[in-house]
Amino acid sequence: MAHGRFRALARKLWTAALSVLIALTAVATASAQTYAWPRALPTVERLDQRFVPPEGFVRVPLADLSLGAWLRGLPLKPEGTSVLLHTGAPKARQDVHAAVIDIDTGARDLQQCADAVMRLYAEWQFARGDVGRIAFNDTGQGRPIAFSRWAAGERPQASGRALVWMKRATADSSYASFRRYMDTVFAWAGTHSLERELVTVSNGRIEVGDVIIKGGFPGHAVLVADVVENPTTGARRFLLIQSFMPAQDMHVLKGAGASEGSPWYALDAGAPLVTPEWTFPPGSLRRWHARESRT
Numbered sequence: 001m002a003h004g005r006f007r008a009l010a011r012k013l014w015t016a017a018l019s020v021l022i023a024l025t026a027v028a029t030a031s032a033q034t035y036a037w038p039r040a041l042p043t044v045e046r047l048d049q050r051f052v053p054p055e056g057f058v059r060v061p062l063a064d065l066s067l068g069a070w071l072r073g074l075p076l077k078p079e080g081t082s083v084l085l086h087t088g089a090p091k092a093r094q095d096v097h098a099a100v101i102d103i104d105t106g107a108r109d110l111q112q113c114a115d116a117v118m119r120l121y122a123e124w125q126f127a128r129g130d131v132g133r134i135a136f137n138d139t140g141q142g143r144p145i146a147f148s149r150w151a152a153g154e155r156p157q158a159s160g161r162a163l164v165w166m167k168r169a170t171a172d173s174s175y176a177s178f179r180r181y182m183d184t185v186f187a188w189a190g191t192h193s194l195e196r197e198l199v200t201v202s203n204g205r206i207e208v209g210d211v212i213i214k215g216g217f218p219g220h221a222v223l224v225a226d227v228v229e230n231p232t233t234g235a236r237r238f239l240l241i242q243s244f245m246p247a248q249d250m251h252v253l254k255g256a257g258a259s260e261g262s263p264w265y266a267l268d269a270g271a272p273l274v275t276p277e278w279t280f281p282p283g284s285l286r287r288w289h290a291r292e293s294r295t
Helices: 002-032 067-072 113-127 147-151 175-188 191-197
Strands: 097-100 135-137 144-146 154-159 162-167 211-214 220-229 236-242 251-253 273-275 278-280 285-287
Touching (some): 067 113, 113 175, 113 220, 144 175
Antiparallel strands (some): 211 285, 236 251
16 A cells, blocks of 8 residues: 555656756757747736646657647637637637637638638748748648748749649748738638648547547637646546637637536547537548648
8 A cells, every 4th residue: 555655656757857857848849940921919827837737747849840849838818718710800709718828810701710720830831931832722732822922923823723833923932921911821721621731640649739620611710739648557648729710819729528617638539629610520530741842
């Protein structure tokens, strides 16, 4: 009995020490991250500061400047902030979010679910200077809409069912140009095209930056913003970010039916993932794959 209590105490101490170490690493990493979009307020709190891992769980280690580390440092609006639509009106449901990301939505009804996922992935690439890899396929033909071509002054347009590029502007690789490019991506791409770009995760082992998606008209997509793990059991929990229809502020989701709306989700093999506004069927977990520069 004494040995059992000692082992239990040792596990708790080890878990606590690991939590502190990972938290300190997260702070150091987040301070090195950059978020290029203009914000209305100075950063009050980061995602990894507001959301403490559930008891018995610690954040999984991440490489510096990785997509996961960047997502953990996302700036949040003050606690209690409402989710607003692209029009500035409040979303009808204010009971589904645990936090609002401090990032613009735009004035048009463009940045919806898959668009928010693509936006954050592209923002991370832009922030790290990896602009040659920023590209998303169009819904019609599955052809890449590459920022490198946009920055060179080319613009995509429809020619029948094909996507063609024409030189229509001066070269501009600024952030303002990138933001206009993203609006164009939102108009040409969506869950149908994005689901086909991503790689299926067959083992169900969820990682930060993964996407849970159901392509369609309509479909839905959410982004895994953080992952924690129980060192003893290996069980994982995760946070989800979504936008929705109509275009609205990106927000961290509360759990559907979870105790007190906990934002920490679990992914059970063979079971659907239920979120407040969408249910994803089993097998909806996807992952980005390394892409060469595409033009």
